[in-house]
Amino acid sequence: MQRIVDSRIALVAILFVCAGSVTAQESTAPKRSTQTHKDVPYRSGGDLTDYQKERCRLDLIHPTDEDGFSTVVWFHGGGLTGGSKSFPEGLLDQGIAIAAVNYRLHPKVKSPAYVEDAAAAVAWVFKNIEQYGGDPKRIYVSGHSAGGYLTSMVGLDQRWLAEHEIDANQIAGLIPYSGHTITHFTVRKENGIDGRQPIIDDMAPLFHVRKDAPPLLLITGDRELEMLGRYEENAYLWRMMQVVGHPHTKLMELDGYNHGQMDEPSHPLLLRFIQKLEKE
Numbered sequence: 001m002q003r004i005v006d007s008r009i010a011l012v013a014i015l016f017v018c019a020g021s022v023t024a025q026e027s028t029a030p031k032r033s034t035q036t037h038k039d040v041p042y043r044s045g046g047d048l049t050d051y052q053k054e055r056c057r058l059d060l061i062h063p064t065d066e067d068g069f070s071t072v073v074w075f076h077g078g079g080l081t082g083g084s085k086s087f088p089e090g091l092l093d094q095g096i097a098i099a100a101v102n103y104r105l106h107p108k109v110k111s112p113a114y115v116e117d118a119a120a121a122v123a124w125v126f127k128n129i130e131q132y133g134g135d136p137k138r139i140y141v142s143g144h145s146a147g148g149y150l151t152s153m154v155g156l157d158q159r160w161l162a163e164h165e166i167d168a169n170q171i172a173g174l175i176p177y178s179g180h181t182i183t184h185f186t187v188r189k190e191n192g193i194d195g196r197q198p199i200i201d202d203m204a205p206l207f208h209v210r211k212d213a214p215p216l217l218l219i220t221g222d223r224e225l226e227m228l229g230r231y232e233e234n235a236y237l238w239r240m241m242q243v244v245g246h247p248h249t250k251l252m253e254l255d256g257y258n259h260g261q262m263d264e265p266s267h268p269l270l271l272r273f274i275q276k277l278e279k280e
Helices: 002-028 050-055 111-130 146-156 187-192 230-243 264-278
Strands: 033-040 057-063 068-077 098-100 134-144 173-177 215-220 249-254
Touching: 002 098, 002 111, 002 249, 033 264, 057 068, 068 146, 098 111, 111 134, 111 146, 111 187, 134 146, 134 264, 146 173, 173 264, 215 230, 215 264, 230 249
Parallel strands: 068 098, 068 134, 134 173, 173 215, 215 249
Antiparallel strands: 033 057, 057 098
16 A cells, blocks of 8 residues: 555655646747647548538647657547547647547447447558658557547457558557546446446456557556546556556556546656657
8 A cells, every 4th residue: 555655645746746847848949840630530441421421520739840759649438429539738749740630439339339440540651650750660549438448448459450551569558548447438338237237248348458569558547536446456566467467558547637637647657658669
């Protein structure tokens, strides 16, 4: 228990320093040159439904003054029932590209459509980012809440990207923010399962624990303020990744932040995670 308390205090200190550093940089550093592409379709073919044509799109912002940059594929939250793509403010002007993704939503579709769309979007980035100047070996996947769930599913369950001839292990890193690691509550609801009944089936990231997965940074809000069980299930995923011998899984708990508040203070942690991986 002492070690957990110390780590949470240290994390608050890190966030304070990071926030001060980012503020100082924003006030003195010139804005980077970027280009934005809106509503880029990441699915193609003559058999797409009108809803796929509407929702299966992403926005891309990328640097124009350098090549070989990293890219973060970002999935919005909303319980798989709502939400829309947007660029996280804390990740802008950091010398990286961001692909902000829309995906189909319940009740117009049901599982596994959400994960299929997420995989299609990640695959599009792998196949196209080089033409915008990005490095396909430096693609990271992240998202908040439902977006965190999609992040973990695409990165841990290899079958979804395999459909697009992409190896999930090509992902440089996974950074889910407060995502389910058990089966998502909307997916459980679709199957008539009460939201308080935890399920770990093949639509749960925990089902796909494996030693050879990409580096994984799990971030949650304060366990006392988070959504029901969200910290604990992420802690269980962290533990099981240790059990199977995964060499690079970290868990961070943001003391004092609830589920809706934890995304903004998580962005500096994502950036530090990327920087550390790319120095190794």
